[in-house]
Amino acid sequence: MAHIHLEDGAFSLTWVLVWWLLALVCIGIALWILRSKGRKDTGRITLAAFVTAAAFALFQVNIPLFGGVHLNLTPLVGILAGPVLGSLVVLVINILSAAIGHGGWGLVGANVLVNLAEVLVAFAVFRGSRTFLPDLFSRAGIATFAGLFTGNLIMIGIILVSGVQGVTQSPEQVLAGLSLIVAVNMGVAVIEALLSGLIVRYIGNVRPDLLGEQKG
Amino acid sequence: MTIMRHDPDHLHCEHGDPSRELIHVDCASHTYPDGSVGIHEMCFHVLQDEIVALCGPNGSGKSTLIEHLNGLLLPTQGDIVINGRSVTRGEREGLWKEVGVIFQRSEEQLFAPTVLDDVMFGPLNLGMAPDDARAAALEALEAVGAAGLAGKLPNYLSGGQKRLVSIAGILAMKPRIIAMDEPTSDLDPVHSARIESLIADLKTRYGISVVIATHDLELAARIADRICLVKDGAVFAEGSPREVFYDSALIGEAGLKQPDTVMTWLEYCRSHGGPREERPVTRAELVQLLGAHPGREPEQKDREP
Amino acid sequence: MTIMRHDPDHLHCEHGDPSRELIHVDCASHTYPDGSVGIHEMCFHVLQDEIVALCGPNGSGKSTLIEHLNGLLLPTQGDIVINGRSVTRGEREGLWKEVGVIFQRSEEQLFAPTVLDDVMFGPLNLGMAPDDARAAALEALEAVGAAGLAGKLPNYLSGGQKRLVSIAGILAMKPRIIAMDEPTSDLDPVHSARIESLIADLKTRYGISVVIATHDLELAARIADRICLVKDGAVFAEGSPREVFYDSALIGEAGLKQPDTVMTWLEYCRSHGGPREERPVTRAELVQLLGAHPGREPEQKDREP
């Protein structure tokens, strides 16, 4: 497990609504961009659907390393599908995840925002590093780590701002506890970064066109 | 060999020839988690040096049986004994060394970046040193006639080439038995013929017993020593191709169609009175018989004694 | 009809019978972005009320040609005229209404949640009201004999059922031509036979011309009016099954194998001196001929006049 999903009951109603609203605004922007590109671009819809299916299916694969690792794969989604399609993928994955109990329904908004940060940062770092890092493995690895790191920061920010219901500690105390979680998560993020690097390198060997590298 | 019909009330399968038996599936059943039945009280065995064909329609349980043969699935009831080891008694570790499995979709079996990496995967898992594994892989590729593909990416191979490479990946591990699921489906005639002669080679040149699951009865008629008819998750009849394929009722019951050669001969006998006791299963046999037995067509009748 | 060999230096294809011509592929070439050649100076036509079989090995360009027939791909050179409209002159919009295409993998063509939703998909895109689309879908399912599947999930269908449903999805749109890629590969004999009779029905009952791409020459021999042999991205010879399949050199050149019936007859003629001018392509014809012409086997010779 390389990621924590927030479960139902953690946040108060106000914050549940705030994060949902913010997430919907982000998704709305993505939908607007997609639609303004024209309805006929049906190929991108099927592509987004298949990236969703692949990411969700692979999440179920238990990698027998360190007693079992499940990849989060959102940074990889960012690298492969880009930020616009990636945000649709993230929403659908979070809804499907909520349906099987990985993250609460009320927290879909917050979880989408965390994943969106991962997608955006991973995509930006992967694309941005092209000029000075020739190696796909390091680019994807760094992009994944950066994505997961940002995602964790956003998650901590969200938790600090909304507060966990029933927790009566001061924000400093909560922050101390959360830092511990971040430390653990970052350890797991290193594994995910290594694996994502290998995955992207494999894809680069077999189907380089899928990484969109030849286009400007 | 005579046709053996399996008795559904019989609780244990009789052994063929225990001394030559490599696989013995003893009344095994497997129910999937969603409640669907994969195999049900299946009795099946494989002897040394034989090619057995599992024939049945799509969904009859052939693939499920094959996945039991190297421990990918465990029977929920009954037992499977491979080389004297019972898999249900927990001894399935290492079964993959003895029974190699080739699945239907080759593209879903080749996962390494290059063909050579892929074929080396098994030998490396057997504990061979990288150089030995490479040698074993190259030898296997040579044996299937795909030596030239070693450096290629599996993604860019044709369907037939993928099948050859996936066979090489198993052959490189030198198993005693190879089980193949629909080895020639989707291939064009030239590639099919190549796979077919390769299967025959596995038995004669390498002494490997082969199990093929197929609904191509022409193929089974040409290369199998024994045919097992599968329906509803169980082998319900077995025998030599000559026996099984001439039993129209049996083939119909299995939801299959008799091979072309057999149908041609039967129709010939029906309309022209050929000797029904003869049973050609290959084209050569059919042609020879047709020459030996002129039909009783109206215009021929007066010439008959 | 006589075998026509295509002359590679010839720059325009001759028309068959312009008044009955539905599809005319005029010397079309298609090179994929990666530089590989899909089709190359391909000449091909389809007439009203005919079943044409494209026969060639895997990778010969059959599938690429089929994707040109409804505008999924455009030729990089040459032209394709469908029902009098030239696709290269930008008129490919709406071609899917006239030419229905059924791809090889049925499971990837059933994308809607239920079978009924899936079959309704085409009619809805044609602009039908939901109720009319539902009626058209149910009628098409009825026509392929899959009415009982309407409420099922595609995920739970067998391979044969998926194929039937994907044909219904096209049939519901009432196209003038249906092109199918390997319609019977992967199916067991019972389902194959059902698809085969359905293809014959499409022509006789619905007046739809059918193009099938296949390497199953037995199937082609039974149902096709015309055989086009495809190699290296071009139709290099065509003619009736009777002509094409008896030209061993031609079939060999195409990388194929003659159908069983033909091989049996040829071998019979070779070893027993049957009349080579006769050319059976179906089993019924073969059996009849075999009765009519007793071979000259040693033991028979004395009886011959």
Added chain:
Amino acid sequence: MSPSMISEHIPDLDLITSCAERQDSVFSRASPWTKLILLILVVLVITLTANLLVLSAIYIGILVSCFAAGLPMRKIIAWYAMPVIFVLSLVGILAWTEPGIALISIPLGGFVLTLTDQGVLLVVTLLLKALISVTFSLFFLMTTKYAHFSAMVSRIFPSPLDQVFLLAYRFLFLTLAMAASLLKAVRSRGGGLIRSIRVQGRLFAGIFGLVFIRSFERAERVEKAMAARGYNGSLSAHTKIPAPGIAGYFLICAGCSAVLLLLWISPHAAGGW
């Protein structure tokens, strides 16, 4: 190594769907809309209250419904693994510094970690909330036919989100089957015996990469098949969704009243009832 690399602790969508299709209990015949609205109400209730008695009552009610519907309870409990880990990894850490009556103290370097009664209560409450949500979600999925579910998706989501959702859900099963058969191929040649992290990492990267590549290729083929039938961005599901019955309306009204009640009293009673 486990017999299967497809995790036992992550809900199996194949099993869930086949369960929903075969189900014929009163819960499957109930309107999917009723179940959806109840799901939203349940989420609202557990967001608004921290009362253990109320939470336990709801949880027991849901468990009894699952049991009555004949759902595979053992599987459902196995699938709790991830949500429980999620809750514990967050609240399990925060719980240690909660004020209250000390139960256990663990000296750790210069610090002393103390678990209080309030801390334990916090963990139990949040765990119970998570389990309520998980169990009701699974109950909803496992008693709602796929045709109804997709028709709801078709109505609720704006385009092209509905398209992505419908296609992804349909092809999830094929992708899962593909991943499973790749893993089978690996195991049938002795893979999975951990020898080195490097080898294992490369192997799984290959499998994951291949699943993505195959998914891209499949997307291309599906796109062609859709274009061949005139796809213009509107794939829809047409199964009629049954409307809520009298009992359904009653339950919805009761749920709404509970939520309104909680909303009304929550400002008056900070920190729950």
